[in-house]
Each structure stands twice: as structure tokens, then as C-alpha cells.
Amino acid sequence: MEYVSRMEDTHQVIVVGAGFAGLTAAKELGRKGVDVLLIDANSYHQFQPLLYQVATSQIGVSAIARPLRSIFRRIRRVKVTTANVAAVDVAKRTVTTDDGDTLQAQTLVIAVGAVPNFFNTPGAEEHAFPLYSVTDATRLGSSLTRLLDQADREPSGSVDMVVVGGGPTGVETAGALAENIKFVVTKFFSPELADRCRVHLVDMVPSVLNTFSSKSQDYTRRRLARIGVQMHMGVGVTEVRPDGVTLADGTDIPSRLVVWAGGLKAGNLIANSGLAQGKGGRIDVRPDLTAPDVDGVYVIGDAANITDSTGAKLPQLGSVAQQAGKWAARNIHADINGGTRQAFHYFDKGYMAMIGRGAAVAEIGRKRIQLQGSLAFVSWLLVHLALLSGFQQKVRALFSWLNGYIIHSPAQVVVGAPE
Numbered sequence: 001m002e003y004v005s006r007m008e009d010t011h012q013v014i015v016v017g018a019g020f021a022g023l024t025a026a027k028e029l030g031r032k033g034v035d036v037l038l039i040d041a042n043s044y045h046q047f048q049p050l051l052y053q054v055a056t057s058q059i060g061v062s063a064i065a066r067p068l069r070s071i072f073r074r075i076r077r078v079k080v081t082t083a084n085v086a087a088v089d090v091a092k093r094t095v096t097t098d099d100g101d102t103l104q105a106q107t108l109v110i111a112v113g114a115v116p117n118f119f120n121t122p123g124a125e126e127h128a129f130p131l132y133s134v135t136d137a138t139r140l141g142s143s144l145t146r147l148l149d150q151a152d153r154e155p156s157g158s159v160d161m162v163v164v165g166g167g168p169t170g171v172e173t174a175g176a177l178a179e180n181i182k183f184v185v186t187k188f189f190s191p192e193l194a195d196r197c198r199v200h201l202v203d204m205v206p207s208v209l210n211t212f213s214s215k216s217q218d219y220t221r222r223r224l225a226r227i228g229v230q231m232h233m234g235v236g237v238t239e240v241r242p243d244g245v246t247l248a249d250g251t252d253i254p255s256r257l258v259v260w261a262g263g264l265k266a267g268n269l270i271a272n273s274g275l276a277q278g279k280g281g282r283i284d285v286r287p288d289l290t291a292p293d294v295d296g297v298y299v300i301g302d303a304a305n306i307t308d309s310t311g312a313k314l315p316q317l318g319s320v321a322q323q324a325g326k327w328a329a330r331n332i333h334a335d336i337n338g339g340t341r342q343a344f345h346y347f348d349k350g351y352m353a354m355i356g357r358g359a360a361v362a363e364i365g366r367k368r369i370q371l372q373g374s375l376a377f378v379s380w381l382l383v384h385l386a387l388l389s390g391f392q393q394k395v396r397a398l399f400s401w402l403n404g405y406i407i408h409s410p411a412q413v414v415v416g417a418p419e
């Protein structure tokens with residue numbers, strides 16, 4: 001309340017969430033001369049695609065988290081504030097922070113991303129580590145370090161780790177864990193401890209990287225097997241315990257660390273917004289990215305079910321979020337200037353996944369030009385370097401990769417509260 005009276009007026013646009021979608025929308029609007037208040041629970045933008053590298057000590061937090069005030073220092077039209085938004089009223093276009101401040105917008109952009117979906121699997125929320133934020137990544141990383149330290153003090157016994165979810169996040173995490181064992185544990189702990197470590201990858205669908213071509217899937221399976229990942233495909237996880245997981249076919253995998261990369265859903269802010277929820281609890285937005293049944297509200301990124309010009313649902317990807325952010329900004333600019341909103345058109349650049357050193361798969365563009373191996377690996381590094389926000393962040397990532405991939409050193413100490 002105090003904040004409203006200090007600001008005295010309604011904000012032209014309030015953007016909630018500074019991930020790929022909200023950040024891009026705010027930048028674009030600011031550059032077009034629109035006044036924006038950008039609110040995020042964190043004071044930084046986090047680059048989710050590299051969270052697994054933070055968790056496995058390949059790069060540091062400072063390479064993937066960039067202060068929002070630094071990003072917007074030259075875009076004066078955008079004011080940044082750090083606050084957790086506790087509620088939105090889409091009819092009134094207000095947001096209420098958990099400090100109790102209520103802020104009014106002429107146009108509201110909801111870009112709050114998603115939260116892990118544990119699909120009501122018993123024990124998963126309590127005992128598995130999700131990987132969706134910097135906090136998640138540092139928690140996982142410090143627990144992994146502690147597990148290896150503990151195991152190093154023990155004379156024998158296997159050290160099993162389970163990754164649930166065979167999509168890109170799960171594959172990249174399992175690959176990074178296996179390579180950590182092969183190179184870092186062998187070199188910095190002992191070859192004996194490395195021999196005792198095992199990484200399991202579990203998914204209820206029959207193949208890894210379900211949305212990729214069968215050629216990419218075969219390559220990924222072979223590469224993961226070569227670096228020692230044990231795959232349990234076509235069987236779901238029915239329970240997660242502190243000492244392991246149970247699969248639907250009755251198999252028990254003893255495990256001292258479980259990573260959950262099993263799916264996403266919209267969070268509570270969306271669930272309590274009063275907007276009708278579609279698949280994954282997300283909002284089925286109209287083709288122009290506005291929320292149905294209300295005026296002046298856009299929902300973009302992972303919080304929305306977005307369709308392309310053919311009506312097909314688009315996946316929850318950084319590229320979709322980024323392009324939707326830019327498109328929403330254009331439509332808001334058109335709203336303000338009496339123009340006409342346009343239906344979102346997605347430029348499909350394809351997708352890629354890293355498996356490990358020198359190994360990745362990429363399917364580029366609408367035609368899905370397929371790359372595997374070192375060419376895909378270099379493409380993956382270059383694309384992620386280009387996408388990272390900030391020159392310093394790019395330099396840090398590049399040096400960490402050179403350090404990790406050439407001399408196999410853990411580039412970073414992960415700081416976080418161990419579980």
C-alpha cells in the first residue's frame with residue numbers, strides 16, 4: 001500500500017517474472033519507450049539451461065545469474081524491484097506482494113515460469129532434488145559433494161544416484177554426473193571410489209529424448225551407456241525414499257541421491273489467479289498471447305500453453321519463452337498506440353541436448369537438420385554461450401568449459417546448504 005502511494009499512479013505495464021519471457025518482454029517494451037515495472041522474487045535473471053552444470057560444479061553461479069539492475073541499467077523506462085508476488089487479480093490487473101503491497105497495472109504480463117511436477121509420487125517432493133532454480137542447483141551440488149565426501153570415508157559399498165526423467169534436463173544431468181565420476185572423482189578422490197559410483201536414468205517412456213528423432217535417441221542411448229549410465233526406460237517411479245526409489249515393475253534401486261527432472265506444472269500464483277487452467281495447470285492463452293476472458297492481461301513462457309500459427313501446442317522451451325516475450329511486447333505496444341494485435345508466430349530453431357564431453361545431439365530448424373557428436377557438442381556450446389545474458393557471464397562460462405572439458409577440473413566450488 002505504501003508503495004502504491006509512493007508511486008502515486010498506475011504502472012503502464014507490470015511484468016511479473018524475469019525469466020526468458022518476462023525479461024525479453026520488459027527489455028523490448030523499455031526500448032519502445034513504454035514504462036515497465038519488472039518484479040521478480042530474485043534480484044537476478046537465472047539461465048536455467050545451465051543449472052545442471054552448476055549442480056555438477058562445471059560452472060559457477062555467477063556465470064548463469066545476472067543482476068537485473070545491471071541488465072536494465074541503460075533501459076531507464078524499466079524499473080526493477082525484488083519481491084515475491086503472492087497474488088494477482090486479473091480482473092483488476094493488480095498484483096500483491098507478500099509484503100502486502102498492491103500495485104496496479106494498465107497491462108499485466110504474467111511470466112512466472114513453472115514449478116516441478118512430482119505427479120503425486122510418494123516421497124518425491126520430500127526426498128528428490130528438483131533442478132529449476134539457482135537455489136535448487138546449489139542445494140543439489142552441495143549434497144552431491146557431501147555424498148562423495150562421506151562415501152570416500154567408507155571402505156566399501158556402492159554409491160548410486162538416480163535421475164528421474166529422460167528428457168533433455170535428465171539426460172544432461174545424468175551425463176554430467178557420469179562424467180564427473182569418470183574424470184573428477186577418479187582424479188580428485190580415488191579410482192576406487194569412482195568404481196563404486198553408479199548413475200541410473202529412469203523414465204516411464206520407452207526412450208530417452210522422447211521428442212527427438214530415433215537417430216538422436218539411439219546415439220544418446222549409446223553415449224550414455226558408454227559413460228556408464230544405467231538406463232531403466234519404459235518404467236515409472238512409484239516411490240522415492242531417502243535410501244532409494246521403487247519402480248512400477250517392483251524393482252528397487254538403492255540410491256543416496258535422487259534428481260527429479262520428471263516434469264513441470266504451473267505454480268500456485270497461476271492456480272489461484274482465477275484464470276481457467278489447461279494442460280499442466282498452464283493458461284491456454286489466445287493466439288495473440290492474451291489471457292482469455294479478461295482485458296489487458298498477457299501470460300507468456302512456461303506459465304502458458306502457447307500455440308503456433310498452425311494451432312499446434314509449443315513446448316516449454318527458452319526459445320518459445322523468449323520469442324513470446326518479444327511478441328507480447330509488440331502487441332502491448334500496438335494496444336497502447338491503437339494498433340492491432342497479431343497472432344504469435346514462432347520461429348522454430350529446433351532443439352539440442354548435451355550428453356557429455358564431445359557428445360551432443362542437435363536437430364536444427366524446421367527441417368530438423370541432424371547433428372551428433374563433436375559438431376553438435378560445439379554447436380551446443382556456441383548456442384548456449386550466445387544465449388547467456390552478459391559479457392562477463394559468457395567469459396566465465398567459456399573459461400569454466402575450457403577448464404572442465406580440457407583439464408577435467410571441477411571448475412567451481414558449489415556453495416549451498418547440504419541436505
Ligand SMILES: Cc1cc2nc3c(=O)[nH]c(=O)nc-3n(C[C@H](O)[C@H](O)[C@H](O)COP(=O)(O)OP(=O)(O)OC[C@H]3O[C@@H](n4cnc5c(N)ncnc54)[C@H](O)[C@@H]3O)c2cc1C
Nearest residue numbers: 017019020021041048049085112113301302316317318321
Ligand atoms: C534444467 C533446465 C534446463 C533447460 N534447458 C533448456 C535448453 O537447453 N533449451 C531451452 O530452450 N530451454 C531449456 N529449458 C527450458 C527453459 O529454461 C524454460 O522454458 C524457460 O526458462 C521459461 O522461461 P520463463 O520466463 O517462462 O520462466 P522462468 O525462466 O522459469 O522464469 C520465471 C521467473 O519468474 C520468477 N517468479 C516465479 N514466481 C514468482 C513470484 N510469485 N513472484 C515473483 N517472481 C516470480 C522466477 O524467480 C523466475 O525468475 C530448461 C529448463 C530447465 C529447468
